[in-house]
Amino acid sequence: MVQAGYVTDVVYGSAYTPSQAPIQLACAAMAAGVRAPDPRDAFNYLELCCGNGLTLCVLAACYPHARFHGVDFNGVHIAMARELAQRGGLDNVSFEHADLVDAHAIAARSLEFISVVGAFSWLDDARQQAVFARAASGLREDGLLHIHYASLPGAAQSDALHNALCLIAPAKGQSDHRLKAALATMADLVGTEAKFFSDNPVAARRLREAMANPAADEAHEIFSRGAGPRWFAQMYEMAAARGLTPVAEADTQAPIWAADTQAAEAIRNQTLRDIQLNRSARQDVYARAGVALAPQPSAFLESLRWYAHPRCRTQPTAYAARLSLSPSDAALFFSALAAGHGAREVECALGRPSAPVFLAAAHQGFIRPLVARTPVPAHPDPRLSAFNAYALELGLRQNSSIPLAATAVGTQIVLPLVDRLRLFVVCGGATDALLGPLDASSRALYEEALSESALAAFRDSALPELHQLGVLEVLG
Numbered sequence: 307m308v309q310a311g312y313v314t315d316v317v318y319g320s321a322y323t324p325s326q327a328p329i330q331l332a333c334a335a336m337a338a339g340v341r342a343p344d345p346r347d348a349f350n351y352l353e354l355c356c357g358n359g360l361t362l363c364v365l366a367a368c369y370p371h372a373r374f375h376g377v378d379f380n381g382v383h384i385a386m387a388r389e390l391a392q393r394g395g396l397d398n399v400s401f402e403h404a405d406l407v408d409a410h411a412i413a414a415r416s417l418e419f420i421s422v423v424g425a426f427s428w429l430d431d432a433r434q435q436a437v438f439a440r441a442a443s444g445l446r447e448d449g450l451l452h453i454h455y456a457s458l459p460g461a462a463q464s465d466a467l468h469n470a471l472c473l474i475a476p477a478k479g480q481s482d483h484r485l486k487a488a489l490a491t492m493a494d495l496v497g498t499e500a501k502f503f504s505d506n507p508v509a510a511r512r513l514r515e516a517m518a519n520p521a522a523d524e525a526h527e528i529f530s531r532g533a534g535p536r537w538f539a540q541m542y543e544m545a546a547a548r549g550l551t552p553v554a555e556a557d558t559q560a561p562i563w564a565a566d567t568q569a570a571e572a573i574r575n576q577t578l579r580d581i582q583l584n585r586s587a588r589q590d591v592y593a594r595a596g597v598a599l600a601p602q603p604s605a606f607l608e609s610l611r612w613y614a615h616p617r618c619r620t621q622p623t624a625y626a627a628r629l630s631l632s633p634s635d636a637a638l639f640f641s642a643l644a645a646g647h648g649a650r651e652v653e654c655a656l657g658r659p660s661a662p663v664f665l666a667a668a669h670q671g672f673i674r675p676l677v678a679r680t681p682v683p684a685h686p687d688p689r690l691s692a693f694n695a696y697a698l699e700l701g702l703r704q705n706s707s708i709p710l711a712a713t714a715v716g717t718q719i720v721l722p723l724v725d726r727l728r729l730f731v732v733c734g735g736a737t738d739a740l741l742g743p744l745d746a747s748s749r750a751l752y753e754e755a756l757s758e759s760a761l762a763a764f765r766d767s768a769l770p771e772l773h774q775l776g777v778l779e780v781l782g
């Protein structure tokens with residue numbers, strides 16, 4: 307079943323998308339020299355097509371001083387999102403069951419961030435225009451719009467495959483069943499060795515992936531046709547018609563700066579880059595055309611803390627050449643970040659300006675900006691405070707932009723307390739200090755929850771799921 311061209315009869319299993327984090331969006335804009343809201347201050351964040359709300363709930367848990375609102379027209383997704391928020395005890399996130407064109411009116415210029423991920427290319431033309439129109443009226447003067455979309459030419463091969471699967475799928479039936487039937491027909495009649503697939507290896511890979519895992523998610527991607535993939539130039543035009551301009555990429559943190567006078571150049575450069583990289587998707591950040599330049603982008607960048615990928619922390623010298631650093635400077639750089647130092651301290655350690663190193667490292671995905679690490683607020687439950695303190699000490703962090711101390715708040719959403727304790731133990735935490743103060747009967751309950759067999763079951767079931775969700779990565 308489809309609504310407004312989009313699959314609604316099967317559930318989409320959303321994952322956490324780190325690039326939607328406000329700090330990531332602000333940092334990308336600031337690094338491009340564009341003024342942006344500082345996510346350490348209060349802000350309002352709207353996600354259109356929010357799915358089951360996982361990303362928004364994690365963000366709401368990690369930015370308790372901000373307000374988040376998600377809109378989706380799939381009632382099951384919205385029910386899942388509301389349940390998640392309730393389980394996490396989050397009172398700064400709300401969800402609305404509506405088509406994005408009918409969503410509640412947004413007060414003019416009241417939003418700092420709008421994000422649309424995994425949905426834009428699957429919307430029809432009118433709804434794509436509506437996304438830009440909402441951003442144009444709803445965003446604050448320096449607000450940012452983030453759109454993830456299927457981009458050309460990279461997405462052309464998979465788009466051709468998706469079109470073919472739509473053509474050969476049975477006309478009726480539940481979307482995931484229709485997809486399985488279409489994939490079976492494709493496998494039986496032509497297989498992955500057909501000339502189209504040998505000529506178009508990306509399509510061949512997509513077909514193999516869909517055959518290996520014909521999940522409901524694939525049905526969303528393949529049967530929701532919408533306007534399809536776009537060239538960067540088309541996105542630029544749509545944005546420009548609403549007084550917006552692309553300024554940076556959220557995922558790679560690369561600047562775009564397409565101010566009016568340089569539009570043609572920006573379009574040419576981005577298009578050549580898309581051809582060179584053959585990416586199938588882009589994540590662009592748009593600001594109001596003519597938005598003021600950041601008065602001191604370097605001051606903003608300097609005030610941030612950074613998360614370094616575990617690989618870079620353990621083998622810093624392997625990444626030296628890609629940062630144009632000597633092996634010893636690369637070791638200095640990553641160990642300074644691991645110690646929680648910011649740009650200023652790194653600059654002192656290197657003895658020269660560090661901004662180019664930070665930007666190159668962020669661009670290549672070696673590091674990510676963190677919300678400034680403020681002391682973890684004491685949780686009313688002393689066991690949780692101890693958990694947070696221990697987590698920070700151990701350097702356990704999310705694989706994205708959020709330290710585990712914040713994630714520990716976030717994991718209330720996906721993990722009940724006993725599972726958080728299990729995680730703590732699996733990560734090497736000693737429970738004496740946590741369980742000691744409890745009375746005998748509650749201690750016995752927790753001890754049972756932490757028995758060898760319970761921990762083994764947790765390792766087998768919950769840990770892989772957490773990794774799959776992208777919520778947790780355990781360093782060390």
Ligand SMILES: C[S@@+](CC[C@H](N)C(=O)[O-])C[C@H]1O[C@@H](n2cnc3c(N)ncnc32)[C@H](O)[C@@H]1O
Nearest residue numbers: 312320355356357378379380405406423424425
């Ligand atoms: C592929 S999912 C992505 C969900 C989430 N953003 C994520 O990245 O995990 C696309 C979502 O867009 C929603 N959607 C599609 N068209 C919509 C519309 N016109 N109005 C509101 N939601 C829509 C779908 O219901 C679905 O939940």
